[in-house]
Every structure is written in C-alpha cells, then in structure tokens.
Amino acid sequence: MSTQVLTVDQSRPLVNWSKLWLLAMAGFAALSILTLLGMIIWMSLRTGVPGQPSAYTLKNYAALLGDAYTYKVMTTTLIFAAVTIAVSVPLGFIFAWFIERTDMPHKTVAMSVLSIGILFPTFLKAMGWVFLLHPRIGVINIFLMQLFGLTNAPLNIATVPGIGFVQGMTLTPLAYVMISAAMRGMNPALVEAASVHGVSKLRTLVRIELPLIWPALFSAIIWMLTVAIAAFDVPGVIGMANNIFTFSTAIYFMINPNEGLPRYGLSGAYGTIMVGVSLILMIPYFIALKQSHKYQIISGKSYQPRPVELGRWWLVAWGLLGAYFLLAFVLPLLAIFWVSLLPYVQAPSRQALSVISFERYTQIAFDSALLGAAWNTVLLMVLVPTIIVVFCSAISWIVTRSRLRWRVALDAIAFLPHPVPNLLFALAIAYLALLVSNVIPLYGTIFVLMAVYVVCWISFGTRVLNNSMIQVHRELEEAAQVGGVSTWRILLKVIVPLIKPGLIYTWIWTSLSAYRELTMAVFLASPKSQVLSTYIWGQWHGGGLGDAAAIAIVMIAVMSPLVTTFWIYARKQQHVASSAT
Amino acid sequence: MLYMMIVCVVFLHALFSTTSAHAQKLEQIIAEAKKEGEVTLVASASTFGGKKGFAELENHFAKRYGFKARLNLTGGPSFPQVAARIITEQKAGAKSSTDLYLGSDGTYVTMHQEKALQMVNWSAIFPWVTKEMEIFPQESVLVYASFHGIIYNSNSIPKDKAPKSYEDLIDPALSPTWAGKMAIPAYIHWLVRVSPIWGREKVLAFARKLAPLVGGRLRQGEEERIVSGEFPVMASTGGALEAMWKWQTKSAPLVGLPGSTPATMSYYQLAVPKNSVHPNMAKLLIALMVTRDGQSVLEKHDMRSSHLIDGTLMAKYVKANNLKLQDPKELNEVFQKADSSLDEELTKILLK
Numbered sequence: 051m052s053t054q055v056l057t058v059d060q061s062r063p064l065v066n067w068s069k070l071w072l073l074a075m076a077g078f079a080a081l082s083i084l085t086l087l088g089m090i091i092w093m094s095l096r097t098g099v100p101g102q103p104s105a106y107t108l109k110n111y112a113a114l115l116g117d118a119y120t121y122k123v124m125t126t127t128l129i130f131a132a133v134t135i136a137v138s139v140p141l142g143f144i145f146a147w148f149i150e151r152t153d154m155p156h157k158t159v160a161m162s163v164l165s166i167g168i169l170f171p172t173f174l175k176a177m178g179w180v181f182l183l184h185p186r187i188g189v190i191n192i193f194l195m196q197l198f199g200l201t202n203a204p205l206n207i208a209t210v211p212g213i214g215f216v217q218g219m220t221l222t223p224l225a226y227v228m229i230s231a232a233m234r235g236m237n238p239a240l241v242e243a244a245s246v247h248g249v250s251k252l253r254t255l256v257r258i259e260l261p262l263i264w265p266a267l268f269s270a271i272i273w274m275l276t277v278a279i280a281a282f283d284v285p286g287v288i289g290m291a292n293n294i295f296t297f298s299t300a301i302y303f304m305i306n307p308n309e310g311l312p313r314y315g316l317s318g319a320y321g322t323i324m325v326g327v328s329l330i331l332m333i334p335y336f337i338a339l340k341q342s343h344k345y346q347i348i349s350g351k352s353y354q355p356r357p358v359e360l361g362r363w364w365l366v367a368w369g370l371l372g373a374y375f376l377l378a379f380v381l382p383l384l385a386i387f388w389v390s391l392l393p394y395v396q397a398p399s400r401q402a403l404s405v406i407s408f409e410r411y412t413q414i415a416f417d418s419a420l421l422g423a424a425w426n427t428v429l430l431m432v433l434v435p436t437i438i439v440v441f442c443s444a445i446s447w448i449v450t451r452s453r454l455r456w457r458v459a460l461d462a463i464a465f466l467p468h469p470v471p472n473l474l475f476a477l478a479i480a481y482l483a484l485l486v487s488n489v490i491p492l493y494g495t496i497f498v499l500m501a502v503y504v505v506c507w508i509s510f511g512t513r514v515l516n517n518s519m520i521q522v523h524r525e526l527e528e529a530a531q532v533g534g535v536s537t538w539r540i541l542l543k544v545i546v547p548l549i550k551p552g553l554i555y556t557w558i559w560t561s562l563s564a565y566r567e568l569t570m571a572v573f574l575a576s577p578k579s580q581v582l583s584t585y586i587w588g589q590w591h592g593g594g595l596g597d598a599a600a601i602a603i604v605m606i607a608v609m610s611p612l613v614t615t616f617w618i619y620a621r622k623q624q625h626v627a628s629s630a631t
Numbered sequence: 632m633l634y635m636m637i638v639c640v641v642f643l644h645a646l647f648s649t650t651s652a653h654a655q656k657l658e659q660i661i662a663e664a665k666k667e668g669e670v671t672l673v674a675s676a677s678t679f680g681g682k683k684g685f686a687e688l689e690n691h692f693a694k695r696y697g698f699k700a701r702l703n704l705t706g707g708p709s710f711p712q713v714a715a716r717i718i719t720e721q722k723a724g725a726k727s728s729t730d731l732y733l734g735s736d737g738t739y740v741t742m743h744q745e746k747a748l749q750m751v752n753w754s755a756i757f758p759w760v761t762k763e764m765e766i767f768p769q770e771s772v773l774v775y776a777s778f779h780g781i782i783y784n785s786n787s788i789p790k791d792k793a794p795k796s797y798e799d800l801i802d803p804a805l806s807p808t809w810a811g812k813m814a815i816p817a818y819i820h821w822l823v824r825v826s827p828i829w830g831r832e833k834v835l836a837f838a839r840k841l842a843p844l845v846g847g848r849l850r851q852g853e854e855e856r857i858v859s860g861e862f863p864v865m866a867s868t869g870g871a872l873e874a875m876w877k878w879q880t881k882s883a884p885l886v887g888l889p890g891s892t893p894a895t896m897s898y899y900q901l902a903v904p905k906n907s908v909h910p911n912m913a914k915l916l917i918a919l920m921v922t923r924d925g926q927s928v929l930e931k932h933d934m935r936s937s938h939l940i941d942g943t944l945m946a947k948y949v950k951a952n953n954l955k956l957q958d959p960k961e962l963n964e965v966f967q968k969a970d971s972s973l974d975e976e977l978t979k980i981l982l983k
Contacts, residue, residue: 098722099718099719099722100719100722100723101722101723101724119983122983184861186787186812186860186862186863187860187861208846208847290848291847291848291849291853291856292846293846293847293848306708306712306715306716307711307712307715308711308712308817308818308982309711309818309819309978310715311715311718311719312716312719393881393883394855394878395855395856395859396859413682413683416682416686417682418701419682419703484719484720484723484725485723487723487724487725487726488724488725491725491726493720493723493725493726494725494726576673576705576728577673577703577707577729580705585706588705588706588707589676589706591676591706591850592675592676592677592678592707592850592852592853593675593676593849593850593852593853593854593855593856594676594681594706594855595855595856595859596855597676597681
C-alpha cells in the first residue's frame with residue numbers, strides 16, 4: 051500500500067474555492083431537479099404546445115378529472131400495479147428466505163441466477179412473453195391446447211393481470227434484493243427461541259420472521275408500486291397493441307397523439323397528480339423504514355445465526371428458483387431467438403423449421419443506424435455514471451460532512467427523483483428543451499437524454515454515497531483540516547480512497563441502468579439520439595417483429611460479457627462497501 | 632418600333648431567365664444537397680423496404696444526381712404522430728426531427744392548414760414530376776396510392792366466414808369468429824373516409840357495433856401481427872391489397888380486400904417541413920421516389936406504387952380493372968370540411 055503525504059498549505063485563502071465548487075455542483079443538481087418538477091406543474095397550468103402563448107388556467111385539471119378515460123386508465127394502472135406487487139414481493143420474499151435464512155445449497159449460484167434477471171432490459175423479456183403466452187400465438191398456450199385438446203388458450207398475457215404478471219416477474223430480483231438485506235439484519239434471537247421451544251418452521255416463519263421483516267416488506271411494496279405506476283416497458287410492448295393503457299402509455303399518447311397536437315398541459319396535469327400521489331406514498335415508506343430499525347439488532351460480526359435446515363426441501367427451493375429462471379429468463383430469450391430466425395412469426399413446427407435462416411443477422415452487421423444507436427448507448431453508459439458520481443459526491447459530502455443549515459433540504463431534494471415516476475422528468479425536459487431550443491439547441495440531442503438520466507439517478511447515487519461517507523470517521527478529515535489541507539485535497543486524497551467501493555458501485559449500477567433504460571428514452575429519442583433500446587422499440591412498434599428480435603439477441607450477446615463482468619465487479623464492491631460497516 | 636423591341640427584349644429575357652432559373656434551381660438544389668450530405672426520414676421501420684430499401688435507394692440516388700449521400704431511416708411513431716411532432720417543433724422554433732414527411736391525405740390536410748410545409752415548385756424543378764402528382768400544389772408529391780380495406784389471416788378465418796366488406800365485420804352471423812380479437816387502426820381516418828359514402832349516422836352506428844368486437848389496435852405496417860395470427864383480422868389498413876401481395880410472396884396466410892364500394896383510397900405523399908435540417912437532400916429524395924427507380928424499390932419491398940407513373944404495379948392494376956379512383960383533391964376536401972364532432976365521437980367510441 052502506498053503512503054501518501056499531504057502537504058500542508060500554510061496560507062489559507064479567504065474564500066474556500068473548493069467548498070464553493072462543491073456547493074455550486076450540489077446547488078446545480080438540486081436546482082435541476084426542482085426546475086424539472088416545477089416544469090411539470092407549470093405545464094399543467096398552460097395550454098397549447100411549447101412556444102405558444104397561453105394564459106394560466108386550470109382547464110387541464112378540469113378536462114382530466116372530467117374525462118371517464120382518466121379513471122379507466124387509473125383503475126387499469128392500479129390493478130396492474132397490484133398484480134405486479136402480488137407476484138414480485140412474495141417471490142422476492144421466498145427467494146430471500148431460502149438464500150438468507152436456510153441451508154439451501156449453492157447459494158452463490160442462486161444469487162447469480164437472480165442477479166442475471168436485473169441485468170437484461172425488461173422490454174426484451176416482455177417481447178419474449180408475447181411469443182410465449184399470447185392466447186393465439188403463445189407457444190406455451192399452443193402446447194397446452196394441443197396437449198389437453200383445449201379449444202381456447204388457458205393462459206392470456208394480453209390482459210391487465212397478464213401484463214402485471216410479466217412486470218412482477220421482471221421486478222422479482224429487485225424485491226429479492228430489498229427483502230434479503232432486511233433478512234440479513236434481522237434479529238435471529240427470537241427465531242432461535244422459537245426453535246428451542248419446538249415451534250414448527252412454518253409457524254416460525256409466519257408468526258415471527260414475517261412480522262420482523264414487515265417494515266422491509268412494506269417498503270418493498272411501496273417501492274414496487276411506484277415502479278409499476280411509471281413502468282413503460284411491459285405496458286408498452288404487451289399492453290398498447292391489446293388496448294390496455296396504463297399511466298405511462300396514456301401519457302405517451304398524450305405527447306404522441308394520433309389526432310391533433312400533443313397535449314402537454316393535460317399530461318402535465320396528469321403528472322402533477324402523480325407527483326402528489328408518489329410523495330404521499332413516500333410517507334408510509336419512510337415510516338416503515340424508520341420502524342425497521344426497531345427490529346434490527348445486528349449481533350456483531352462473530353454472531354452467525356443457525357440457518358433453517360431444509361432437508362429434502364432444498365429440492366423444492368431449487369425447483370422454484372429453477373422454474374423462475376426458466377420462465378423469467380430462458381424461455382423468453384429462446385422465444386425471441388426463434389422469432390428472429392423466421393420470415394414471420396410462427397409457432398414451432400416442421401414447416402416453420404424448414405424456413406428458418408440467419409438472414410436477419412447478416413443484415414444487422416451492415417446497419418449503420420444500429421451502430422449509431424450502439425455508440426450512443428455506450429456513450430451514455432460512460433458519461434452518465436461519471437457525471438452522477440461527481441455530482442453525488444458533492445451532494446453527499448455536503449449532507450454528511452458539512453454543517454450547512456440547508457443540508458437536510460438538499461438531501462430531501464436529491465431524494466425526490468426516487469419516488470416521482472421518471473417519465474415525468476423526461477416529459478418535463480422534453481418540454482423545456484423545446485421551449486429553449488432557439489437559445490440552447492439541445493432538443494433532440496443525446497445531451498437531453500444524458501441530463502434526464504443524471505437527474506433521475508442522483509437519488510440512487512446519493513443514497514449509496516451518503517451511506518459510504520457517513521462511515522468515514524471525521525477524525526481523518528479534521529486532522530487534514532488542522533494541517534491546512536484544502537477541501538478538494540481532503541476529498542480527493544482522504545475521502546475518495548475510503549469510499550471507493552461505493553463510488554464504483556454507483557458508477558456501475560447507473561451505467562447498467564443507462565444500458566437498460568427505455569421509458570425515458572422513448573419519450574426523448576430523435577434520429578440523432580437513438581439508443582439500442584429505442585432502436586429495438588422502433589422496430590417492434592413499427593411492425594418489424596423479427597428484426598426487433600434479431601437485434602435484441604445481438605444486443606444481449608454483445609453486451610452480456612460486459613454487463614456480467616460489470617455486475618460481478620459491482621457485487622464485489624458492494625460487499626466491500628457493506629463489510630466496512 | 633422601339634416599344635415593340637422593348638417588349639420583345641423583356642419577353643425573351645423573362646423566357647430565358649425562367650427556363651434557366653428552373654434548370655439552375657435543380658443544379659442549386661444538388662449543390663446545396665451535396666453540402667448537406669445526408670437526409671433522415673422518421674417513419675415506420677419498414678418504410679420503403681426498411682434498411683434494405685434505403686440501401687438500394689442510396690445507389691439510385693447516386694446514379695441520378697451524381698453524388699453519394701446518406702439516406703437514413705429512423706423507426707419512429709405513426710404518420711399522425713410524426714405530423715404532430717413536426718408541427719410542435721415548428722411552433723416551438725426548433726428544427727424538425729425528420730427532414731421530410733411521409734403521410735396520407737388526412738394528416739396532410741392538417742400539415743397544409745398549419746402551413747408546416749415548404750413551398751416547392753416540384754413539377755417546374757423536376758421534369759419527371761407532373762402537376763397531377765402534386766396533391767397539394769407546390770407542397771406535397773404523391774409517392775404511392777393504396778386501397779383502404781380489410782386484411783385477415785386465412786388460417787384463422789375460413790373463406791366462407793371471411794368478411795367481404797366493412798359491414799360484414801359487424802354482421803352477427805360472422806363476427807363471433809373475431810369478436811374480442813379484431814384489431815382496428817390506432818386512428819379514425821379510415822371511417823372519416825367512408826363518411827361521404829355512408830353518411831355520418833351510418834358511420835357512427837357502425838363504430839358503436841364495432842367497438843365491442845375490438846381486441847387491439849395496430850398501426851399501418853404491423854401486418855405481421857395479422858400474419859402471425861395474433862389478431863385474426865384488421866378492420867382497415869391503408870394498402871390492404873399491397874399487404875396481401877407482399878405477404879403472399881412469403882407464403883404467408885394473409886388476404887386483403889377493399890372495405891367499401893366504391894373503394895376508398897389513401898394517397899401517401901412526401902413533402903419538406905419548413906424546419907427541415909436538410910431540405911435540399913429531402914427535395915432530391917422526394918423527387919427520386921417518383922422516378923421509375925424509386926418506385927421499383929417500393930414495389931420490390933412493399934408492393935406499393937403510384938398509379939400516376941407508367942408501368943408501375945398500381946398503374947397496371949388500375950388499367951387492367953378499369954378502375955376510377957377517388958379524386959385526391961376531393962378527398963382532401965372531405966378532410967378539410969370534416970366535422971370535428973364526428974372525429975371526437977369516433978375517438979370516444981373506438982379509441983377510449
């Protein structure tokens with residue numbers, strides 16, 4: 051380990067420029083978040099399109115609340131979200147319990163199986179599900195109908211519960227991550243006591259473990275609810291063609307209407323209501339988080355709770371996990387691959403086998419537009435996390451290290467993009483970019499995408515870095531300060547090396563998010579700012595199902611090694627970060 | 632005498648200057664286009680044969696105009712959605728996302744009314760463009776004409792139970808086959824088109840009976856979802872016959888037929904938005920699309936073509952069947968005079 055010598059600065063300047071820089075960066079980030087949120091409210095009070103004169107009015111709210119379609123969409127969204135939660139949270143809980151609380155064999159493999167689910171874009175899996183469980187073309191349905199001689203398909207993905215199910219399956223790994231963290235920190239003494247008194251494993255699970263992790267479960271439920279409300283991927287891929295419209299797809303059509311001009315005002319009113327709902331939902335979320343500490347008694351590193359012995363039940367555990375992996379990952383990808391080989395979508399048959407070819411794959415190699423989209427994706431995967439790490443470091447430093455009066459407010463503002471549906475930020479930045487396009491010609495460029503990604507994921511970065519910075523004892527910093535070392539140098543030479551795992555974890559996670567993102571990109575994409583996700587979406591939405599499938603397979607094949615390497619490294623860094631506590 | 636000489640000089644000057652201005656104008660356009668170097672069309676990803684078609688168009692472009700340029704296609708939203716985007720961008724003072732606009736008569740009326748398109752004297756600049764091709768004079772050029780009609784999957788719907796007209800779609804004897812599974816277009820222009828033939832009340836009554844049978848909505852270009860059997864029938868699409876011709880060459884089970892008598896038409900046009908980033912390249916590409924070379928690319932990949940260009944599939948079809956097509960200018964009037972309450976009512980019934 052190299053030893054670094056911090057030089058002592060004898061002449062202290064009157065103005066601490068480094069602190070001012072940090073404040074400026076944090077202030078800029080906070081201002082950006084507030085501006086975009088303010089833009090949503092402002093939009094809601096105006097009519098017409100950006101640049102058109104408009105008086106302030108409440109007409110949009112009246113139109114929205116007076117339209118029966120609004121209630122239809124909201125009901126659909128709530129049912130969709132309820133099914134998403136009903137699928138993802140119980141599955142996440144079961145997998146977390148198996149992995150954290152039992153002696154299930156090969157836990158590392160199990161964790162990897164669940165992690166892989168997080169790595170691949172949701173919309174690709176949704177495409178696969180159409181080919182698996184659609185009532186008329188779904189391979190599983192066709193197989194079941196042939197097997198049991200049924201006249202109607204037994205399963206139907208093209209329904210509100212159907213798309214909720216797919217969204218739930220794709221969010222299960224996230225639910226697992228949230229719940230498993232709570233299980234790891236759970237007080238095992240009560241479970242041990244129950245075991246000593248001969249209480250059955252199931253009774254212990256239901257009566258002791260479940261109540262103990264209830265706050266974490268509740269937090270996961272609220273979190274899944276906000277994600278489901280904003281989700282565009284699954285409702286867009288499966289719902290839109292089947293007349294199912296949720297909040298996100300309804301807003302998409304308000305901005306991209308098939309009749310007349312975009313209704314920014316109406317979507318702003320919709321957005322403002324959703325911001326309100328999301329912020330209200332955060333109250334029970336925070337209460338649950340606060341209460342969760344009551345239940346956590348980490349007994350020190352030396353304490354290892356006795357895992358529940360599964361016996362032969364380990365087969366059931368692995369059976370469930372295997373079935374999940376097969377349904378959520380393997381089968382959708384196989385379905386996409388199959389479609390990519392055909393001249394048009396057909397169920398597997400001898401006739402279909404006779405016409406398969408790799409023609410689409412040879413065409414992809416010469417598609418310059420696709421290469422452009424790939425380049426933009428890589429650019430975002432590098433620049434977005436880098437900017438986020440810089441801005442979040444500044445915010446977290448102020449929140450955790452300074453004695454500024456407004457640091458709590460700054461932390462709250464940095465958290466705001468977390469509960470607010472991200473597509474609303476995309477909507478706001480699209481409006482803003484159009485409005486100022488004469489002065490700042492950024493409309494339609496990759497920079498708009500970059501800006502909105504940074505704003506939306508600042509909340510994630512600051513959560514991770516706040517936790518990392520809080521663990522660094524002030525003594526080190528104070529010692530350097532006494533020696534007259536500038537704030538910049540303290541940050542770079544003392545704090546950054548100590549929080550390096552957190553920084554790398556934040557960088558990798560946001561980089562992967564930039565790779566997966568469709569919801570915001572689809573609202574902002576233009577010919578110059580196409581990314582892989584919007585390129586595939588364009589093919590799919592334009593009727594090129596086979597082309598979309600082929601590009602998806604190539605995207606997965608090319609990006610998988612990179613993404614997996616990223617992920618393994620991120621998990622290591624996360625482990626390093628958490629072991630520092 | 633002097634007066635006569637002055638008149639002659641002025642006349643000759645005007646004559647030559649006009650002729651040279653036109654010739655020069657094409658040269659000027661080419662010179663400016665060379666500087667621009669590329670052009671982008673935002674439309675459905677399968678437009679003009681998609682990637683393959685655009686690669687072929689690049690070759691034809693180089694051959695005709697004497698320089699190589701990049702012709703880009705970006706898969707984007709539907710025709711009306713792109714039109715809405717162009718108008719929004721224009722009102723905001725921003726550059727257009729697309730250098731040229733492809734759409735049918737319904738959306739072109741909106742573009743025309745919003746004065747969103749550049750005035751280009753197409754037939755004066757490009758010798759192969761006729762006045763008749765300029766559907767909105769000096770604004771848009773007809774690139775292909777299509778019959779509006781029904782498409783269905785012949786594996787999902789047997790011939791004896793298949794619809795033969797729009798009215799059959801709501802026939803209680805036939806409709807159980809596609810009840811709850813039928814796709815309709817994501818827009819209501821197709822019904823506005825038949826309103827002069829049926830009248831407002833019949834259109835509304837038809838829409839009310841159709842609504843409970845609808846299972847989904849598709850945009851033009853999504854015929855593969857009918858071919859696959861995801862939806863057994865699509866109530867209407869612009870280019871039903873062409874879709875059938877195109878997919879039947881791949882042995883796909885798709886049948887297309889006109890939905891009404893007389894058949895309603897869609898006239899697909901190209902024009903340059905006022906806020907186009909590469910307007911000169913756009914003009915050259917538009918003119919290329921109405922040459923025999925451009926049409927051959929359209930025919931090869933989409934089976935689509937213009938009836939106004941000799942030797943094309945559509946011209947031959949119209950001639951062979953002795954068809955009298957709807958006058959595009961009359962159709963424009965239908966949309967210009969369209970009763971907005973009918974649009975609203977249809978949207979409420981079918982799309983909400």
